[in-house]
Amino acid sequence: MGRSLTGSRCTHCGTVAFPQAPGCQRCGRRSTEPLELSTRGTVWGFTVQRFAPKSPPYVVPEGGFVPFAVGYVELAEGVKVEAVLDCPDGSDFSKLDGAEVTLVATEPVPRFAMEPVV
Amino acid sequence: MSVSTGTGVSIIGAGLSKFGRQPGRSGRELALDAIAAALTDAGLDWPDVQVAYGGSDGSGLADTLVADLGLTGIPFTNVKNGCATGGSALLSAVHAIRSGAAEVALAVGFDKHPRGAFDPRPEDWGLPAAYGEAGLMVTTQFFGIKIARYLREHGISERTLALVAEKAYRNGALNPNAWRREPMSADEIAGADMVNDPLTRFMFCSPGEGGAAIVLASDAAAAGSGRAVRLLGAATRTRRFGSFEVFSPAIQGSGRPSSVSSDAAAAAFAAAGVGPDEVDVAQLQDTESGAEIMHLAECGFCKDGEQEAMIAAGETEIGGRLPVNTDGGCIANGEPIGASGLRQVHEIVTQLRGEAGARQVAAPRVGFTHVYGAPGISACTVLAV
Numbered sequence: 001m002g003r004s005l006t007g008s009r010c011t012h013c014g015t016v017a018f019p020q021a022p023g024c025q026r027c028g029r030r031s032t033e034p035l036e037l038s039t040r041g042t043v044w045g046f047t048v049q050r051f052a053p054k055s056p057p058y059v060v061p062e063g064g065f066v067p068f069a070v071g072y073v074e075l076a077e078g079v080k081v082e083a084v085l086d087c088p089d090g091s092d093f094s095k096l097d098g099a100e101v102t103l104v105a106t107e108p109v110p111r112f113a114m115e116p117v118v
Numbered sequence: 119m120s121v122s123t124g125t126g127v128s129i130i131g132a133g134l135s136k137f138g139r140q141p142g143r144s145g146r147e148l149a150l151d152a153i154a155a156a157l158t159d160a161g162l163d164w165p166d167v168q169v170a171y172g173g174s175d176g177s178g179l180a181d182t183l184v185a186d187l188g189l190t191g192i193p194f195t196n197v198k199n200g201c202a203t204g205g206s207a208l209l210s211a212v213h214a215i216r217s218g219a220a221e222v223a224l225a226v227g228f229d230k231h232p233r234g235a236f237d238p239r240p241e242d243w244g245l246p247a248a249y250g251e252a253g254l255m256v257t258t259q260f261f262g263i264k265i266a267r268y269l270r271e272h273g274i275s276e277r278t279l280a281l282v283a284e285k286a287y288r289n290g291a292l293n294p295n296a297w298r299r300e301p302m303s304a305d306e307i308a309g310a311d312m313v314n315d316p317l318t319r320f321m322f323c324s325p326g327e328g329g330a331a332i333v334l335a336s337d338a339a340a341a342g343s344g345r346a347v348r349l350l351g352a353a354t355r356t357r358r359f360g361s362f363e364v365f366s367p368a369i370q371g372s373g374r375p376s377s378v379s380s381d382a383a384a385a386a387f388a389a390a391g392v393g394p395d396e397v398d399v400a401q402l403q404d405t406e407s408g409a410e411i412m413h414l415a416e417c418g419f420c421k422d423g424e425q426e427a428m429i430a431a432g433e434t435e436i437g438g439r440l441p442v443n444t445d446g447g448c449i450a451n452g453e454p455i456g457a458s459g460l461r462q463v464h465e466i467v468t469q470l471r472g473e474a475g476a477r478q479v480a481a482p483r484v485g486f487t488h489v490y491g492a493p494g495i496s497a498c499t500v501l502a503v
Contacts, residue, residue: 018368047262057250079370108248
């Protein structure tokens with residue numbers, strides 16, 4: 001489907017980073033290779049942004065601010081990626097706890113959704 | 119208490135400026151207030167200080183204070199280490215005394231932040247500008263994510279978050295120097311606007327104003343002081359692999375994130391030769407009420423999940439088994455970043471001396487302080503009389 005996040009893997013110890021990093025946080029060596037990350041994962045933790053962040057830098061969406069979930073998605077590569085999280089009805093955020101999610105956007109930041117992409 | 123040689127360094131003076139909004143007064147003026155109070159407390163004058171360390175996050179350079187203190191020619195090093203600024207300044211002063219470079223040293227921290235949330239720039243954190251545009255450069259999100267997971271993992275109720283904040287305001291009401299001096303009920307705290315689930319706005323500290331200063335001396339130089347508090351152990355640490363911090367685009371590694379607070383606390387306790395079970399009064403970083411709950415476990419005072427019963431039983435109250443944040447903590451005093459770590463030390467010194475007035479803990483012998491901050495730093499001390 002041509003949509004994935006690019007991280008990196010340490011060629012020495014295998015530690016996976018996102019975004020792509022020139023060095024390894026675990027072993028301190030500076031030899032990494034690009035790695036396309038899984039597009040499905042599990043919500044590790046999340047909260048809800050209830051108020052509009054300060055603008056700038058926040059760009060208010062067309063139609064105005066609505067609360068959104070933000071959290072970390074645990075991927076099989078052994079890294080948890082920060083992302084905006086969409087849930088099916090858009091407001092019952094509690095469903096996100098431990099949910100399986102799928103990558104739906106990589107820009108401006110990673111975005112995962114509970115409903116699988118068709 | 120087990121036998122300990124300690125660090126060979128004692129605290130002989132501690133001083134604070136007023137905390138909270140002070141229109142028309144600069145951060146530097148608050149630092150000067152704190153230094154004057156600490157020197158008076160120590161019975162010393164500025165020319166007695168042989169080396170100084172200090173800093174603020176956003177209110178200027180500490181070494182410029184010599185223009186107002188007196189040009190005595192001593193080494194004065196600026197420290198800028200986020201929330202650990204005060205702790206790092208204190209550690210630097212300890213090292214100077216232990217090395218023999220000085221007998222009397224000063225550590226100072228201060229800040230005067232504008233109203234409202236901090237305003238971080240993605241590029242300062244090594245992140246693409248898109249993180250700001252998407253609304254992810256919000257510090258409070260990190261705290262919400264961390265405590266939400268912790269509550270679920272360890273069966274702690276959201277009510278406990280409100281109880282911790284309620285205690286902070288109650289203790290603040292007993293502290294003449296606190297910013298927030300109005301008690302607030304747990305119901306009002308829990309029912310306030312949600313900021314980042316499960317944290318409401320009254321569960322957070324606010325960026326604030328204040329200065330704090332500590333005068334340290336070698337145990338030999340402190341011998342005549344009579345009011346000296348011994349520094350048994352002190353440590354600062356940066357995060358190890360796998361930690362979870364504010365503004366992290368990812369958490370690397372599998373399993374449970376590492377904790378820099380655990381590392382710094384363990385190092386301070388090891389240096390002190392005492393354990394968490396021997397502590398009579400503690401100051402723990404309470405950026406929000408969930409942080410106090412998690413830091414109880416991270417610093418070794420309980421196991422994960424035990425906080426629910428501990429707090430319900432009042433164990434962290436002033437009259438409890440382990441009083442925590444007896445001065446109202448960051449929640450009641452506000453967060454002037456540079457000053458907070460030394461405010462904590464000031465409070466423990468005050469408690470150990472038995473001079474805490476309405477908020478005095480019954481005859482504490484051993485105290486502990488802990489700060490935590492971005493981007494994954496912690497400073498801890500163990501103090502005793």
